[in-house]
Amino acid sequence: DAGVIQSPRHEVTEMGQEVTLRCKPISGHDYLFWYRQTMMRGLELLIYFNNNVPIDDSGMPEDRFSAKMPNASFSTLKIQPSEPRDSAVYFCASTPLTGGRNEQFFGPGTRLTVL
C-alpha cells in the first residue's frame, strides 16, 4: 500500500502565481481532507470530500482557494493568485468509510513557499 501520495513535495513560487497541489488518496477510502499547517495556526481543515463530493469548504480561507476531486483517486487544491501568507505545509488525508473508524491517513505534505 503506497499510502496517500502528494505532489509536489516542495513548491517555491512568487506572489501572484497560480499554485496547484495534487493528492492521490489510499484506494478504497471514501473521505479526502485538505489541511494547512503553520506554526501560528496549527493544523487547519480547509475542505473535505465524501465520494468525490465536497461536503464542507468552510475552512477555505478565500476565493483564491479552490479544490476539486474529479474522481476517487485524485484531488487538487489550487491557489490563484498566491500570496506570501499562503506559505505553509499543505496536507492531504484520507479515511475509509467504515463504522466507528476515524483514523485519518496523511500524505507527506507539500511545503509551499510564496515569495
Add this chain to the structure above:
Amino acid sequence: RKEVEQDPGPFNVPEGATVAFNCTYSNSASQSFFWYRQDCRKEPKLLMSVYSSGNEDGRFTAQLNRASQYISLLIRDSKLSDSATYLCVVKGNYQLIWGAGTKLIIKP
C-alpha cells in the same frame, strides 16, 4: 476559546521519566477522541484512540474525563524516540477538530 486546547510546551524531559499531557475540549457532545503524533517535518500519524474506560498501549496510557471535558496521555519510561509533537484530536459533528499540539523533547 479554542475548541481543543493543549499546552504548547515544549516539555523537556530526561530519558526514562514519565510525562503527562492534558487536553481540554469545549463541545460536550463530542464522542470520539484521539492522540496523534507528528515528528519534525513529517505528517501526523495516529498514536492511539481514547476510550471512555481508559486504554493502554505499552508505555502509553490514554484517559478521558467527560465530566471535566479533558483527555490525557501518559508516557512512561520515555525514550529518545518519543520526541515529537503530540496532537489531541476530538471528533466534532462530521470532522476532526485538532489541538495545536504539545512538543515533547526527551533528553539523554
